[in-house]
Amino acid sequence: xxxxxxxxxxxxxxxxxxxxxxxxxxxxxxxxxxxxxxxxxxxxxxxxxxxxxxxxxxxxxxxxxxxxxxxxxxxxxxxxxxxxxxxxxxxxxxxxxxxxxxxxxxxxxxxxxxxxxxxxxxxxxxxxxxxxxxxxxxxxxxxxxxxxxxxxxxxxxxxxxxxxxxxxxxxxxxxxxxxxxxxxxxxxxxxxxxxxxxxxxxxxxxxxxxxxxxxxxxxxxxxxxxxxxxxxxxxxxxxxxxxxxxxxxxxxxxxxxxxxxxxxxxxxxxxxxxxxxxxxxxxxxxxxxxxxxxxxxxxxxxxxxxxxxxxxxxxxxxxxxxxxxxxxxxxxxxxxxxxxxxxxxxxxxxxxxxxxxxxxxxxxxxxxxxxxxxxxxxxxxxxxxxxxxxxxxxxxxxxxxxxxxxxxxxxxxxxxxxxxxxxxxxxxxxxxxxxxxxxxxxxxxxxxxxxxxxxxxx
Amino acid sequence: xxxxxxxxxxxxxxxxxxxxxxxxxxxxxxxxxxxxxxxxxxxxxxxxxxxxxxxxxxxxxxxxxxxxxxxxxxxxxxxxxxxxxxxxxxxxxxxxxxxxxxxxxxxxxxxxxxxxxxxxxxxxxxxxxxxxxxxxxxxxxxxxxxxxxxxxxxxxxxxxxxxxxxxxxxxxxxxxxxxxxxxxxxxxxxxxxxxxxxxxxxxxxxxxxxxxxxxxxxxxxxxxxxxxxxxxxxxxxxxxxxxxxxxxxxxxxxxxxxxxxxxxxxxxxxxxxxxxxxxxxxxxxxxxxxxxxxxxxxxxxxxxxxxxxxxxxxxxxxxxxxxxxxxxxxxxxxxxxxxxxxxxxxxxxxxxxxxxxxxxxxxxxxxxxxxxxxxxxxxxxxxxxxxxxxxxxxxxxxxxxxxxxxxxxxxxxxxxxxxxxxxxxxxxxxxxxxxxxxxxxxxxxxxxxxxxxxxxxxxxxxxxxxxxxxxxxxxxxxxxxxxxxxxxxxxxxxxxxxxxxxxxxxxxxxxxxxx
Numbered sequence: 008x009x010x011x012x013x014x015x016x017x018x019x020x021x022x023x024x025x026x027x028x029x030x031x032x033x034x035x036x037x038x039x040x041x042x043x044x045x046x047x048x049x050x051x052x053x054x055x056x057x058x059x060x061x062x063x064x065x066x067x068x069x070x071x072x073x074x075x076x077x078x079x080x081x082x083x084x085x086x087x088x089x090x091x092x093x094x095x096x097x098x099x100x101x102x103x104x105x106x107x108x109x110x111x112x113x114x115x116x117x118x119x120x121x122x123x124x125x126x127x128x129x130x131x132x133x134x135x136x137x138x139x140x141x142x143x144x145x146x147x148x149x150x151x152x153x154x155x156x157x158x159x160x161x162x163x164x165x166x167x168x169x170x171x172x173x174x175x176x177x178x179x180x181x182x183x184x185x186x187x188x189x190x191x192x193x194x195x196x197x198x199x200x201x202x203x204x205x206x207x208x209x210x211x212x213x214x215x216x217x218x219x220x221x222x223x224x225x226x227x228x229x230x231x232x233x234x235x236x237x238x239x240x241x242x243x244x245x246x247x248x249x250x251x252x253x254x255x256x257x258x259x260x261x262x263x264x265x266x267x268x269x270x271x272x273x274x275x276x277x278x279x280x281x282x283x284x285x286x287x288x289x290x291x292x293x294x295x296x297x298x299x300x301x302x303x304x305x306x307x308x309x310x311x312x313x314x315x316x317x318x319x320x321x322x323x324x325x326x327x328x329x330x331x332x333x334x335x336x337x338x339x340x341x342x343x344x345x346x347x348x349x350x351x352x353x354x355x356x357x358x359x360x361x362x363x364x365x366x367x368x369x370x371x372x373x374x375x376x377x378x379x380x381x382x383x384x385x386x387x388x389x390x391x392x393x394x395x396x397x398x399x400x401x402x403x404x405x406x407x408x409x410x411x412x413x414x415x416x417x418x419x420x421x422x423x424x425x426x427x428x429x430x431x432x433x434x435x436x437x438x439x440x441x442x443x444x445x446x447x448x449x450x451x452x453x454x455x456x457x458x459x460x461x462x463x464x465x
Numbered sequence: 466x467x468x469x470x471x472x473x474x475x476x477x478x479x480x481x482x483x484x485x486x487x488x489x490x491x492x493x494x495x496x497x498x499x500x501x502x503x504x505x506x507x508x509x510x511x512x513x514x515x516x517x518x519x520x521x522x523x524x525x526x527x528x529x530x531x532x533x534x535x536x537x538x539x540x541x542x543x544x545x546x547x548x549x550x551x552x553x554x555x556x557x558x559x560x561x562x563x564x565x566x567x568x569x570x571x572x573x574x575x576x577x578x579x580x581x582x583x584x585x586x587x588x589x590x591x592x593x594x595x596x597x598x599x600x601x602x603x604x605x606x607x608x609x610x611x612x613x614x615x616x617x618x619x620x621x622x623x624x625x626x627x628x629x630x631x632x633x634x635x636x637x638x639x640x641x642x643x644x645x646x647x648x649x650x651x652x653x654x655x656x657x658x659x660x661x662x663x664x665x666x667x668x669x670x671x672x673x674x675x676x677x678x679x680x681x682x683x684x685x686x687x688x689x690x691x692x693x694x695x696x697x698x699x700x701x702x703x704x705x706x707x708x709x710x711x712x713x714x715x716x717x718x719x720x721x722x723x724x725x726x727x728x729x730x731x732x733x734x735x736x737x738x739x740x741x742x743x744x745x746x747x748x749x750x751x752x753x754x755x756x757x758x759x760x761x762x763x764x765x766x767x768x769x770x771x772x773x774x775x776x777x778x779x780x781x782x783x784x785x786x787x788x789x790x791x792x793x794x795x796x797x798x799x800x801x802x803x804x805x806x807x808x809x810x811x812x813x814x815x816x817x818x819x820x821x822x823x824x825x826x827x828x829x830x831x832x833x834x835x836x837x838x839x840x841x842x843x844x845x846x847x848x849x850x851x852x853x854x855x856x857x858x859x860x861x862x863x864x865x866x867x868x869x870x871x872x873x874x875x876x877x878x879x880x881x882x883x884x885x886x887x888x889x890x891x892x893x894x895x896x897x898x899x900x901x902x903x904x905x906x907x908x909x910x911x912x913x914x915x916x917x918x919x920x921x922x923x924x925x926x927x928x929x930x931x932x933x934x935x936x937x938x939x940x941x942x943x944x945x946x947x948x949x950x951x952x953x954x955x956x957x958x959x960x961x962x963x964x965x966x967x968x969x970x971x972x973x974x975x976x977x978x979x980x
Contacts, residue, residue, distance in 0.1 A: 048721075
């Protein structure tokens with residue numbers, strides 16, 4: 008008996024008798040002798056709860072986390088404050104332990120949460136329909152590529168290099184399956200999507216064009232211009248967006264994009280070394296019967312009471328099988344709950360206040376660092392600079408308990424000395440000034456930095 | 466409208482708030498000076514304005530309308546609703562895990578990388594396939610990864626194959642994945658004993674078949690006795706063998722897909738390895754594969770490297786894999802899920818995992834035996850020793866009692882047990898697919914059997930009680946057809962919602978819907 012099973016010796020005898028077999032082994036008689044394991048699998052012995060706890064705690068202690076350094080690391084996931092009420096609500100068994108709400112009569116809580124989530128995402132993105140979550144940001148973008156294939160039957164996807172490198176990579180991986188070519192278009196010298204190059208890249212066979220707002224470097228894209236350039240041949244326009252800056256930025260839906268996707272970690276989800284978080288997928292009304300994943304809809308019960316159900320399920324794999332609009336089943340319901348609770352906590356005014364604070368601090372930090380910006384125009388939440396002696400900067404910053412940001416060189420060889428600096432409501436002016444002081448000291452005496460550590464990590 | 470069905474948006478009152486921003490410590494430059502006019506939001510998003518106590522009450526009230534695993538028996542076939550150990554929540558929340566940035570230098574994320582490496586190692590051992598990627602986000606993304614690996618493998622050999630075989634008992638994700646991966650679905654039939662129809666398989670295993678996707682035990686809960694013949698046939702045709710790990714809970718420590726000839730396996734960490742289901746995620750769908758598939762695995766891979774000059778080995782992310790299919794998603798996967806599943810494997814060890822499978826199979830067979838007395842109404846679809854789950858047919862109940870499987874399921878809701886999966890697999894008439902899992906005690910199984918018996922007796926007396934069930938739930942049967950016909954998928958301040966009782970009349974009068 009292991010600690011999560013409860014078969015006593017007496018239970019075992021009674022149960023085997025009721026079944027009509029003599030032993031547990033008899034229950035596995037269908038497994039051919041030739042393939043049955045004749046030895047135990049090779050794993051460490053099971054441990055008590057406290058031993059497992061201590062082992063996991065000792066592993067956790069070997070990670071340098073965001074409470075232990077001042078982190079300007081972003082590049083897709085950000086050190087935002089997660090309010091305590093999210094921990095409390097997400098740990099409720101009623102939310103934590105049910106399955107997907109296939110029986111709506113006993114799942115109204117989860118279903119209404121999905122409905123509220125869809126409403127909030129719709130409001131943020133300016134698009135009329137949203138699903139109830141997909142896995143995370145980059146695969147959400149790839150799912151939009153699949154929708155574009157189903158919708159247009161065309162075979163090319165054009166993606167701006169302003170889109171997150173992981174999103175572009177996921178798009179290429181998925182597109183290799185559904186048989187589409189992915190073409191990248193460059194950024195202009197200001198670190199924004201080059202609209203002319205984009206317009207040249209789209210042709211009659213282009214199914215969709217992908218951009219990101221703000222883009223990977225933090226540049227606020229001129230979405231009106233980009234959408235116009237991308238739509239000249241009837242391609243769908245897909246915009247990835249970070250939801251928090253949408254407190255100040257005009258929503259993608261108002262620029263006529265067809266689909267808006269994104270990473271939801273910034274909405275009340277932990278960093279968790281990259282997941283689980285959630286992805287969102289919002290679209291124009293005409294795609295409502297083609298979206299991937301679960302959608303909750305409002306309806307009534309036989310007594311006329313308000314209720315919610317999973318709806319439009321004929322899109323989905325369990326009904327439609329090979330004709331489904333996507334294969335997704337389990338998505339990220341609990342993380343989406345965190346998202347809608349967070350947005351309720353921020354509220355209508357709070358989202359604007361938070362976004363404005365990030366906007367102002369981002370500009371303040373770019374100025375304070377005094378390094379040559381890669382994207383000198385409008386930025387929010389993140390900006391990129393050229394730092395002539397990155398290794399020295401990292402070494403000295405880390406000695407002061409500061410992680411200066413994300414090195415661009417691996418993903419953007421064109422920015423060899425590029426540093427991407429992320430700003431959240433947690434990064435105070437005082438912390439920004441400390442980073443600026445380190446930058447200044449490296450400029451003053453680069454030689455004092457000593458031997459360079461290994462460089463060029465992701 | 467009654468107070469307890471308001472959405473959070475309807476609880477909003479202008480001026481209320483929960484969030485207080487940190488002080489603005491940088492110059493308050495007007496937004497118009499920092500952003501071009503064309504980029505500035507003109508109208509704030511209509512998020513609710515609610516105080517913290519009201520948010521907590523709203524979602525706590527909502528939560529109480531969910532049935533959940535910590536409340537009662539949840540024999541939802543194929544979903545493996547086993548207990549979620551509470552330790553896992555505690556260790557996943559440790560700041561070293563929960564507050565770790567995914568792009569932290571590997572040198573400063575050694576604990577996380579070691580955990581992932583050890584989990585890879587354990588999953589590889591459980592599957593008998595040593596090369597593992599934890600990256601896929603859930604089972605369906607694991608399946609897609611498996612077929613993309615298959616495609617890369619064949620292309621690398623200069624072969625183009627167009628078809629993928631899936632048995633007609635397969636989960637819907639299998640055929641959906643085949644299409645997404647650019648292949649054509651070829652269905653393989655089921656034999657009289659509930660396994661793969663070998664004649665049909667031999668006929669269809671041609672040289673343009675890229676892969677067979679097989680769930681074993683299958684969705685009928687049956688282990689395929691001809692598994693060796695099946696893998697030989699497919700392998701001889703030059704195709705890869707994909708093992709859908711949805712039902713792995715039945716066979717841990719007993720038989721390994723790798724030893725049976727499979728090339729690729731996906732795990733559902735939210736099924737077999739206890740990640741809480743969360744009302745529909747998160748999950749994780751790692752894959753394990755054989756050496757011939759390994760070069761194509763996603764990047765990055767978590768690796769252990771030898772230290773230089775005799776220093777300790779260290780863990781790293783390996784991006785230098787020229788034949789890799791690339792990324793499926795961002796970062797390293799659902800790490801928080803890995804923490805829980807790794808804790809589970811450490812808690813149980815090899816013996817404990819084998820015990821899991823043995824008891825899962827024991828519980829399913831015991832419950833099947835207990836329900837055998839109802840076989841006139843609910844016969845077992847394929848009456849053999851089952852594995853971790855079994856499928857009943859509601860044919861008898863429909864013919865003799867005039868009630869459908871749906872009615873039986875809905876009546877269970879009044880008994881505080883979750884119904885089984887219904888109407889799947891498709892080849893069983895009025896199917897009820899029952900998976901008790903190993904974490905249920907004999908008393909819980911006995912109780913469920915008694916509930917089913919009571920419902921059948923009730924149907925003999927008065928079938929209307931079932932047809933109008935449930936009676937005690939927060940809402941009763943819902944108009945799903947209407948919801949799909951006129952979808953209302955968001956709340957709008959300016960529109961009436963269907964919950965408004967006056968709406969139906971107005972709609973009828975005007976001939977319009979809400980959207």
